[in-house]
Amino acid sequence: MKKTVLILGAGPAGLAAAYKLLNESKDYKVIILEKQKEIGGLCKTIDFKQNKLDYGVHFYRISEYKEVNDIIYNLIPIEDNISIQLTKQEKDRYVKKNQNQENSDNIMLIKEATSNIYFDNKFYEYPIKINLDTIKKMGIINLIAIAFSYLKVLIFKKKETNLENYYINRYGKKFYSMFFLDYTKKVCGVDPKDIDIDWGKQRIRDTSLISIVKEKIFKSKKVNNEPSLIKEYYYPKYGCGQTYEKLVDKIIKLGGIILTNSYVKDIIIKDNKITKVNYFENKELKELEVDYLINSIALKDFVSLIRDDTASKSLVSEIQRLPFRDLILVNIILTKKDMLKLSSFQEIKENSWVFIQNPDVKFGRIKIANNWSNYMLKDKGSEQVLLTLEYCCDSKDPINKMTNDKLINQVKKELKLLKLYPKSGIKDYKITKVKNAYPAYYGVYSNRQSFINYLNKYKQIYFVGRNGQHQYIDMDKAMYTGLCASKEILNKTNNKKRVWL
Ligand SMILES: Cc1cc2nc3c(=O)[nH]c(=O)nc-3n(C[C@H](O)[C@H](O)[C@H](O)COP(=O)(O)OP(=O)(O)OC[C@H]3O[C@@H](n4cnc5c(N)ncnc54)[C@H](O)[C@@H]3O)c2cc1C
Incomplete structure (x- = not known):
């Protein structure tokens, strides 16, 4: 008898989890419930009067997780074109010989990651270039101020108690206030002083002003794959969502069931075990017995679905306030x-x-x-x-x-x-x-670890993806968490720690 795995959300995380389970075993019946009418989550591409639209900036790069690269670039290989970033090994593995956008529809284009940053009514090349144009636009006084404020933090490091200090330690106060402060405020809605440093760790990782300078002078390879400093990215000919459409085709071929316009009404739990899941399939109320549940929807929404007499009211109410x-x-x-x-x-x-x-x-x-x-x-x-x-x-x-x-x-x-x-x-x-x-990384976010410890009591439930783990992560990491959850199920090891990032 097959075990039933219910997956909530057909974004990169949920789809990757489904694919791994079905591809590696015939012992599981996999059902994905997706609330929207389309699949792909934030990474979908939609049609608009014969144009194609992504959900804003969504690019691919070579991930630190080989298993994720193998899935993505086998679904849509990279075009045979000049690359400044792919290693020989990556070329051998992920580039399709003699294929390009002219002769193939199923191809990732290699694109140069050119970007600008608008500050003080001027456009600057980003990452900031050390050239005459920058000096002219920035002015010598600002340049000196950048150098001095950077030197200052090299000597007097700030205690990394918030995102502002995290940035200042890496870039100096002047550079931070010119090129990070206002954009971060726009994205996060609060001052970086009130944001946890985890946000910086996800977004800028270990880059710094000196790494940008080194990159320019020594053409160092190390920072190339940092999300904020990539030089080249890969992009499906018909938009970011093309990859996930192909992944869905594979999942369906392997016997997976994807129900769109469908979502859970409630999850009935007794003695920490799921007894039943009630869900709407196209407005029709249905019920399902499940052996495992993989959740990629927002944690705050997920805990509201749980009916468990032993649930901690105070922790649940805190999780519901995750921003x-x-x-x-x-x-x-x-x-x-x-x-x-x-x-x-x-x-x-x-x-x-x-x-x-x-x-x-x-x-x-x-x-x-x-x-x-x-x-x-x-x-x-x-x-x-x-x-x-x-x-x-x-x-x-x-x-x-x-x-x-x-x-x-x-x-x-x-x-x-x-x-x-x-x-x-x-x-x-x-x-x-x-x-x-x-x-977001403020408010009750600081208690995330206690939420994780609490949620882990539900042995059959895995939490994956960006909102399912409440982590500001890119699609490759989201997919990786989905793969990790499926691995624990396939291996029957049930180690939750290996799934949470
Ligand atoms: C503006 C922007 C730009 C980005 N740029 C990049 C980039 O360039 N490169 C990159 O790698 N990543 C980028 N990301 C991050 C990327 O979008 C996410 O990492 C990825 O979408 C996470 O996948 P996921 O499956 O965890 O979540 P999602 O993509 O959010 O998928 C979750 C799915 O769950 C569904 N759902 C929600 N509630 C319910 C419910 N109650 N029942 C059933 N289904 C439900 C949603 O409809 C959705 O389909 C960007 C994100 C944003 C917002």
């Missing part, structure tokens, strides 16, 4: 010939994305979709420019309550401030609101 940031994506289509007349656009037109520090502009990042894959645009980018603007906010933020018309008016104003608004205006737009896009 998240929402995301509003404003995708706009503009006329290319008019954009090219704008000197600001001339500066950034080759970029993949641009960080916006200025606090007057509420969006934090612009993605220029044309530079990821021409195939994202209906006209292959010949006449149109497709920009995605990322606004991070809380559910109660006024911007979250704006009508589309009001929001587009705000967008116009902000684009004008950046001198990125063409005379012909916005030709078309699509607004997508994403709940729980960023697990």
